Amino acid sequence: MxxxxxxxxxxxxxxxxxxxxxxxxxxxxxxxxxxxxxxxRLPGEGCPRCAQPSPGGAVCGACLRHPPAFDATRAAFRYGFPVDRLVQLLKFGHRLPVADFLARSMLAAGRPAGDCLVPVPLSRRRLAERGFNQALEIARRLARETGLPLMPRACLRSLDTPPQSALPWKARRANVRRAFECQADFSGRSVILVDDVMTSGATLDELATVVRLHGASGVTCWVAARAVRGEPAA
Ligand SMILES: [Zn+2]
Ligand SMILES: [Zn+2]
Structure with missing residues (x-):
């Protein structure tokens, strides 16, 4: 230290x-x-793929109809008041101790299996505006605690797309299509994607698709908060 x-x-x-x-x-x-x-918190029973509430912990209808490119999702909190406020304090208020708190909460909720940590990248413009990537700040702390290698430069966000929060869930998939580039070879490795909030899951699905194209044998999403479909905060 x-x-x-x-x-x-x-x-x-x-x-x-x-x-x-x-x-x-x-x-x-x-x-x-x-x-x-x-x-x-999320209810105890959730879809193992996307962490949406699901009776009996069964794979949900959405994942059955359109299986995402990731295998599993782990979330510490349900996205809503006041977790949304904590995330805003981190992103826009630059309160970095919030990243510590979120990372500790994610670890307490259970560490997923995987070989390396890849934070969801921000576009160059968004990074310049904000000065830091909140997903990287959380992932840095997770790497320190778990000893897993952190790969902050493996993937880039090459397209500067409008914020997902400005769009209805259905439009989000198209918004992030081809948003990412990857420069790493993940052959034989199981990748853990880290983000602060998972809303529709479209961003993580797109990034998971890209890391799979680059050889990843498995992909898990590890997020601080998961929005529940149909709830206002989402
Ligand atoms: Zn699901
Ligand atoms: Zn208090």
Whole structure:
């Protein structure tokens, strides 16, 4: 651990912080215990491919009709209030400790099988605007904790497409088609794609298609939050 990381940990212990969501005392944590317990979770039974709620944990109708290019999805939270607010604080408020919190929550929810971590890339323009890629910030922390190799430059987002959030779910697939380029050879490797939020799944499906074309033997999505189809936050 670097000196600045140690100093940061000490400061957190010596200077208790306010909960990022409600402002109450949160000790050395980002959120107070109550806010943490109230974060929305996915129901216990979900589709193993896409993590949408599914009775009995069966593969859902959407995945049966149009099997995605990824094999499995693991998510820590259900995307909705106030997880959406946490993600906004990370992306637009540059609150990087949120990336630590999300990564720890993802690890607590269970590490998926796989050989390497590939964060969903941002386009060059979006990266310049924001200054960092939130998926990479989360993946960096996951790599540190799991020891899995991080491959931040394996894939590029060559097309600068409009944000998926601006489009209805049905239009999202077309929006990200051919958005990615890949420069790595994943032959024989099982790839874990990392992102902050999975909404329709179209972006991850497109990236999974590309890494498979580059040899990946398996693809799993590992995300902080999963939107549930038909819910307003999605
Ligand atoms: Zn709180
Ligand atoms: Zn599914």
């Amino acid at each position: 670097s000196i600045s990381a140690v100093a940061g940990k000490l400061a957190a212990l010596l200077l208790p912080q306010d909960c990022l969501l409600c402002g109450d005392g949160a000790g050395a944590e980002l959120l107070c215990a109550e806010c943490q317990a109230d974060l929305p």
